[in-house]
Amino acid sequence: MRVALAVLHDFVAVMAAWTLAYLLRFNFDLPDDFEAELLRTMIWVAPLQMLIFWRFGLYRGIWRYASTADLRHIILAIFMSAAAIPLLFWMLRLGLVIPRAVLVINPLLLILMMGGSRFIYRMWKEQGLYGDIKLRGEPVLILGAGDAAVSLAKELNKSNDWRLVGYLDDNREQHGLTLNGVRVLGPLDDMPYWTERMGVSQVIIAMPSSSHQQRKRAIQLCNAAKVNVLTVPSFDDLMSGRVAVTKLRPIELDDLLGRDPVQLDDAGLHGLLTGRVVLVTGAGGSIGSELCRQIARFAPAQLVLFELCEFALYTIEQELSRSFPDLDFVCLVGDVRDAARVDEVMGMYCPAAVFHAAAYKHVPMMEQHNAWQAIRNNVRGTWTVARASQRHGVGKFVLISTDKAVNPTNVMGASKRLAEMVCQGLQREDGTRFVMVRFGNVLGSTGSVIPRFREQIAEGGPVTVTHPEITRYFMSIPEAAQLVLQAGLMGEGGEIFVLDMGEPVKIVDLAKDLIRLSGFNEEEIKIEFTGLRLGEKLYEELLADNEHTLPTPHPKLRVARAQRVDDIWLGALLEWTDSVTMPDKEVRTALKKWVPEYHPNEGGNGA
Structure with a gap:
């Protein structure tokens, strides 16, 4: 059912984009002979483009997880189909005349329609109709503003249980910047101020690659601010693929007494x-x-x-x-x-x-x-x-x-x-x-x-x-x-x-x-x-x-x-x-x- 709806959507988009390309070419005053030409060419263009889209695997993905990789795939398929249209009419000698402007405008419209609809659907699924404005969920701060924090923020935005209100990071160059629409508020030492101002009682430490001294300091700051603390898995666990960054866990004594990872002589141990x-x-x-x-x-x-x-x-x-x-x-x-x-x-x-x-x-x-x-x-x-x-x-x-x-x-x-x-x-x-x-x-x-x-x-x-x-x-x-x-x-x-x-x-x-x-x-x-x-x-x-x-x-x-x-x-x-x-x-x-x-x-x- 999901695939059928996606195919139907793109088929309608192909016909709409082809028609709109003609209308834009003639400033919405389409001559009668070109109106007939539009209909005759669409009979060939729509099946050709849909066949190319199918061969490119555009219907294997799930819209709610649409990503930039999917967008690249869509753009490539659209430009391949745009190149195939004049080639098809030349090979079949159909005697149909297509304005060159239509061949340029059509793929641009298709990118907007097909790519835009997928990302709008994803946004709607993730955040509802209010875009980045989340009014529900418990407010939470993330300590750290690196890759792990950004990945975690994306997942938190899908949840109705959490509402990310900001990041704290000691890197001054990031202060005031926004990541996924959420601002880096300041250094970790400002935590008591921001937890009180934002009404935050929950903090997540997303600093897996930091030294144990830095993580221990973050935990101590959370204890001093009297907030509950969760943390993401260790850097080794993330790199090994054993767990995902979203696998949050409570702070353990290992985190307070933690030590920097052991560097093993793997080659020598293989020999032993x-x-x-x-x-x-x-x-x-x-x-x-x-x-x-x-x-x-x-x-x-x-x-x-x-x-x-x-x-x-x-x-x-x-x-x-x-x-x-x-x-x-x-x-x-x-x-x-x-x-x-x-x-x-x-x-x-x-x-x-x-x-x-x-x-x-x-x-x-x-x-x-x-x-x-x-x-x-x-x-x-x-x-x-x-x-x-x-x-x-x-x-x-x-x-x-x-x-x-x-x-x-x-x-x-x-x-x-x-x-x-x-x-x-x-x-x-x-x-x-x-x-x-x-x-x-x-x-x-x-x-x-x-x-x-x-x-x-x-x-x-x-x-x-x-x-x-x-x-x-x-x-x-x-x-x-x-x-x-x-x-x-x-x-x-x-x-x-x-x-x-x-x-x-x-x-x-x-x-x-x-x-x-x-x-x-x-x-x-x-x-x-x-x-x-x-x-x-x-x-x-x-x-x-x-x-x-x-x-x-x-x-x-x-x-x-x-x-x-x-x-x-x-x-x-x-x-x-x-x-x-x-x-x-x-x-x-x-x-x-x-x-x-x-x-x-x-x-x-x-x-």
Whole structure:
């Protein structure tokens, strides 16, 4: 039906344009003989032009989405038909005389009629009969006046729920200009004035290519102006085509703590991962599952997922099946402490690279009643996987470590420092190259404060923070995984890579931000301080006192060469970890011997 109406419209336009061209040529005083000529020529002209329009595909589009590309198509088809008319009459020798002015006026009239009608229809559909004047919808400001803002504005104009009243942008050259009929009002700092004057309670941040500092400043200005904030997707998501600019979302903590995108050595990572078998232990965990997603992008020959938790393994299996249908991967249940199972897997799949993310990492839980299990899993499990990697010719072994391994005050941190030392002790001049990657907290990971804060806010509070001065480093899970891959590529063996974690963040400030982002204030959701937990530090360090870092070619990675251990020390450690069980107190006492910089925090309430 739609196509038939479009064809009928253009057929009428062709006849009207041909008739009007004759009338304009003779100043609307058409002689009788030319009137007859008009009718005889129209019988040939109308079918010819309609045939050319059809062949040019003018009826495949939808009028309400008419664009400048459609207009170019219409103009080309019209001029082709204008050229075909005299050619047709010359070839058929019809003996009909067409005034030259008619041949010039006719295509111009057709462009106005056919192009104009389509764009008028689109305007009517998008904005109603009042053109750019929208009297309905909630007033909204857009922060940013770049391509993303313009694209977003076009979509907002189609909606009855929003009414765009202006842009704010720090580029002075754009102030006072209009984009899509809406003015750039001024800089971002003027937001309180314009929100009050325009009655705006909703602001959209459309600055996907700006630095995270600029976006964070925009968010802080919105919070100060007490307006609701939405944002467009990130620049990487827009460029990849995964989402459109109109996919608005609420501000998340990642936006406040966000960091500039990681620049990966894609060519080098293809050499490390593409067409090779890669094994990830702890593949169902926060970091392990993200490593699997990132590795899958590089098309490995096979991805081996090794995980103790059946449900976590099932979850990542389902996701990879959906997101990477062509990926060859296998899901294996197993414990990194089970030497026979680890050896069987290594022998069967012969991985070229191993990413060892399996670990017990919840500090308070490992501190009480589970200290020996932390040692067995994090130390003995690392040795088991590392030795199997050596026996089966693995090229790269990458250990996921933590900032809590530096001057540790808890069993979990000390166990990860021992895992680093095990890998350093196994390093030889040839064979498997062991690389350790040390970083801080990741947003949203299992056991992190963010999910707990969200639950507490959903329950109406209070939000519990252990100490008003406690600080932590944070990065997003994807960034951490990407930097792990980059460090794995760069490592030559025995290095500890330290990720650039940015500036430390006070946990209490994090809680306040999350409360505001959830639509509450600190009067509605209280913050309570509960005291440091057993084994918890006020702040984390990325380097021990006797360690030094050197820069690397990558701006977000530095390399540390920490204290090395010998085979005698390693043998004694393994003999200790062979014990069946050990009380928590004895574990902490023994750790002081194995990790001299370990100083347990015996304070806290043990919660």
